[in-house]
Amino acid sequence: MKLMSLTATELGKKIQSGEVKVVDAVNEALAQIEAKDETINSFVTVNKEGALKKAEEVQKLIDEGKLTGPLAGVPVAIKDNMCTTGILTTCSSKILGNFVPTFTATAVERLEEAGAIIIGKTNMDEFAMGSTTETSAYGITRNPWNTNHVPGGSSGGSCTAVAAEECSFALGSDTGGSIRQPSSFCGVTGIKPTYGTVSRYGLIAYGSSLDQIGPVAKDVTDVATILEVISGYDQKDSTSVKRDNYDFTSALVDDVNGLKIGIPKGYFGEGLDAEVKDSILAAVEVLKSKGAIVEEFDLSLIEYAIPAYYVIASAEASSNLERFDGVKYGYRTAEYNGLHNMYKKTRSEGFGEEVKRRIMLGSFVLSSGYYDAYYLKALRTKALIKKAFDEAFAKYDVIIGPAAPTTAPEIGKSLADPIKMYLGDIYTISVNLAGLPGISVPCGVDSKGLPIGMQIIGNCFSEKTLIRTAYSYEQARGDYKHCPSAE
Numbered sequence: 175m176k177l178m179s180l181t182a183t184e185l186g187k188k189i190q191s192g193e194v195k196v197v198d199a200v201n202e203a204l205a206q207i208e209a210k211d212e213t214i215n216s217f218v219t220v221n222k223e224g225a226l227k228k229a230e231e232v233q234k235l236i237d238e239g240k241l242t243g244p245l246a247g248v249p250v251a252i253k254d255n256m257c258t259t260g261i262l263t264t265c266s267s268k269i270l271g272n273f274v275p276t277f278t279a280t281a282v283e284r285l286e287e288a289g290a291i292i293i294g295k296t297n298m299d300e301f302a303m304g305s306t307t308e309t310s311a312y313g314i315t316r317n318p319w320n321t322n323h324v325p326g327g328s329s330g331g332s333c334t335a336v337a338a339e340e341c342s343f344a345l346g347s348d349t350g351g352s353i354r355q356p357s358s359f360c361g362v363t364g365i366k367p368t369y370g371t372v373s374r375y376g377l378i379a380y381g382s383s384l385d386q387i388g389p390v391a392k393d394v395t396d397v398a399t400i401l402e403v404i405s406g407y408d409q410k411d412s413t414s415v416k417r418d419n420y421d422f423t424s425a426l427v428d429d430v431n432g433l434k435i436g437i438p439k440g441y442f443g444e445g446l447d448a449e450v451k452d453s454i455l456a457a458v459e460v461l462k463s464k465g466a467i468v469e470e471f472d473l474s475l476i477e478y479a480i481p482a483y484y485v486i487a488s489a490e491a492s493s494n495l496e497r498f499d500g501v502k503y504g505y506r507t508a509e510y511n512g513l514h515n516m517y518k519k520t521r522s523e524g525f526g527e528e529v530k531r532r533i534m535l536g537s538f539v540l541s542s543g544y545y546d547a548y549y550l551k552a553l554r555t556k557a558l559i560k561k562a563f564d565e566a567f568a569k570y571d572v573i574i575g576p577a578a579p580t581t582a583p584e585i586g587k588s589l590a591d592p593i594k595m596y597l598g599d600i601y602t603i604s605v606n607l608a609g610l611p612g613i614s615v616p617c618g619v620d621s622k623g624l625p626i627g628m629q630i631i632g633n634c635f636s637e638k639t640l641i642r643t644a645y646s647y648e649q650a651r652g653d654y655k656h657c658p659s660a661e
Contacts, residue, residue, distance in 0.1 A: 177202045178339035179660070182248050182396045185342050189236065189247040196229040196236070196247035196291065199342075203249040203293050207340045210659065214316045214325075216335040218254045219262045220294040225249070232289045244399050246289030251335045251344040254295040255302055256282050256387070257376040261292070265378050266310035267300045269498050269505045269524030279376025280411065281345060281387045281404040288403045293341055296331030300526045301495065302349055302380040304328055305598050306588050307356070309528040314585060317359060318659040319624055323582040326356030332390050333360040339660040343391040343400055347377055349384045350483055351577070351602025354614040357390055358577035358627025361616045361657055363644070364390040365397045368634050369609035370415030372401075373408035379494040381487040382413075384606040394615065394645045398422040401637065417635060425638035430646045431465030433639075436570035438473035441601060447580040453618030453626040454576055460650045461574075461643065471569070474562050478555050479604040484532075485539050485552035486607070491529075492536025498524065560608040567633040572643050574630050576601050577614040581624035601629060611637050615644045616654045623658075 177185055177199050188194040204222055211217055235241040252258060255265045257275035264270045278286070286292070299309040307315040307330025315330045317323040318338040325334045329346030333356040336344050346353040348366035357364030365388050372387045379385060389400035402422045408414040437458065442451055462468045500506035500520030507519035525533070539548035566573060578598060588598065605612040610631055617628040628647070632640040 176339070178206055178342065180342070181392045182342040183244050183399050186244040186246060186248050190242065196233040197226065199247060200225050200229045200249055200291055200293065203341050206338070207294070210318070210338050210340060213321060214318050214334050214338055214659070215313050216296055216315055216331045216338065216340055217251070217294045218264055218266060218297050218312050218331070221261055221292055224261065225291050225293045228291050232291060235289065241289040243288045243403070245285065245403060248290050248342045249293045250285055250290045251294055251296045251332055251341040252282055252292055253329055253332050253344070253346050254298055255347060255378045256345060257378065258282055258292065258295065261295060263295065263378070264312070265301045266298045266312055267525065267529070268311045269520070271311070271505055273504050277376060280373035280408045282376065284404050284406070285345070296335055296344060298331050299328035300529050301378070301491070302328040302347060302352055303491065303528050303532050305351070305355060307331060308585065308588070309526055311526060316585070317582050318657050319361060319582070320622070321659070322584055323624065324359070324585055324588065326359035326578070326582060328352040329390065330356045333357055333362055333364065336360070336362045336390050336392065337657045337660065343389060343396055345387060345404070346390050347385055347387050348606065349381050349487060350599050350606050353388045353390060354577045354602050354612055354627070354629055355599070357614040358629070359582040359625065361625030361654060362390055363393055363397050363613070363615050364388060365401060365613040365637070365640070366605065366611060367401060367405065367637055368611045370413050371405050371417065371637070373406070373411040373414050375408055375410040381490040382494060383490060384487060394641060394648050395426055397613070398426055398641045422637055422641055425641040426645050427642050428646050428649045430461050430643055433461070433466040433572065433643060434570045435461060435466050435468045436566055436573045437468060437470045438476070438573060438575055439470050440473055440476050441575035445579050445600070446576060449620040450576050450580060450626050454574070454628045457617040457628045457647055458574055461647055464646060464650060469570070471566065473566055473573070475555070475559050476600070476604055479559060479607060480600060482552040482555040482559070483599070483603040483607055484535070485548050486556060488532045488536035489540050489549050490536070492533045492540065495529070495533055500524070556607045559604050563604070563608045563610060571639055572630050572632050574628060577627040577629040581620045581622065581626060605631055610634060611640055613640045613644050615647060617647070617651065619655055
């Protein structure tokens with residue numbers, strides 16, 4: 175029995191029953207990383223000594239009956255933009271190549287309190303800016319289904335680590351689809367919760383009004399269980415929301431009878447790959463056969479989502495990234511002449527091309543002559559997109575569409591054309607602009623053997639409806655095809 179082939183909750187049960195020792199689970203994860211990671215490059219940092227030490231501590235607490243949660247002793251990988259005390263946190267950027275935080279992100283802290291074992295920090299697009307995990311300063315990450323293809327991004331390292339069975343589950347962050355799109359490309363399940371549900375404290379910001387932490391795992395039961403652990407109000411995060419209920423696992427019910435599903439016509443038109451379209455519509459038919467009511471409708475303003483998103487996200491990025499100047503922490507250029515020259519050289523040498531592009535775009539749209547023309551107009555568009563979703567959710571319980579227009583593209587093809595890469599986010603970014611929850615569930619494989627993901631979108635704070643819908647589909651679908659390179 176391969177322990178890393180089990181879901182996180184299955185492994186947690188075996189650890190609780192005494193059938194599996196925590197150190198054995200951690201050792202298997204570390205062995206899989208050693209065997210696979212030279213090829214796929216999921217990890218920036220592997221926390222071998224720390225994980226083995228923590229495994230012994232957690233095992234003792236389990237034996238004493240002090241840790242009884244479903245994730246106790248289960249190995250987890252953390253995206254490298256979440257601060258972890260004593261563990262290198264780089265955002266996959268040269269400018270943070272030597273940054274070791276003195277505090278831990280709240281979401282990660284909650285996992286540690288639940289007994290999960292951090293085995294490492296995963297590779298990502300630099301500062302989460304990208305859709306392919308090719309902009310990392312630590313090399314590209316490869317899709318474990320086919321290493322000539324990208325895993326998606328920016329949480330590509332987290333999704334490949336789960337798909338290649340290098341860990342039981344992982345945390346990612348989603349600013350414009352960065353959990354859902356790579357989950358689709360890697361054949362795993364990932365959820366982006368409603369904005370404010372999971373604390374952003376300790377998450378190194380890209381776009382503060384859009385960023386949200388969420389779990390990546392093998393199935394819907396896992397993501398619901400993990401989301402339950404990491405969610406909750408946090409005084410250290412001013413955008414954190416107090417919710418009445420965080421009992422997401424109670425929604426793991428196989429019942430969609432009477433559920434109203436909206437299918438946006440604009441999501442299934444020009445630009446969508448035929449195999450992706452067929453797989454998602456087939457999955458919708460499965461839900462329909464279980465009693466769901468399915469209707470097509472027009473979701474207006476979606477064509478404006480990409481320009482609005484990139485104006486807002488770049489503006490916030492230019493503001494958030496101004497702190498990386500070589501003064502307090504991180505990389506500093508070796509030779510410089512005066513303070514301003516040090517700033518200029520440090521940032522020129524420390525940031526990659528995609529990050530520089532977005533900083534410059536953000537600085538431009540915030541400049542005095544263009545603030546009204548671009549940034550304020552983008553904010554108004556964001557409000558109109560939210561209104562369009564509000565109108566849709568007055569009629570429908572969930573909206574279903576693709577997570578991406580194609581399956582995973584070949585390495586090098588997206589990065590050669592940044593605009594094409596940006597357009598690939600068409601189905602995911604409006605969810606972030608409106609602060610909504612969304613989940614990606616595997617629903618097929620294309621003729622190249624690459625996974626296809628179905629995206630289910632819900633109204634604010636309706637994660638339970640999403641989880642119930644995804645779980646019901648998953649029960650009908652059965653076991654998903656295994657990632658070949660995980661063997």
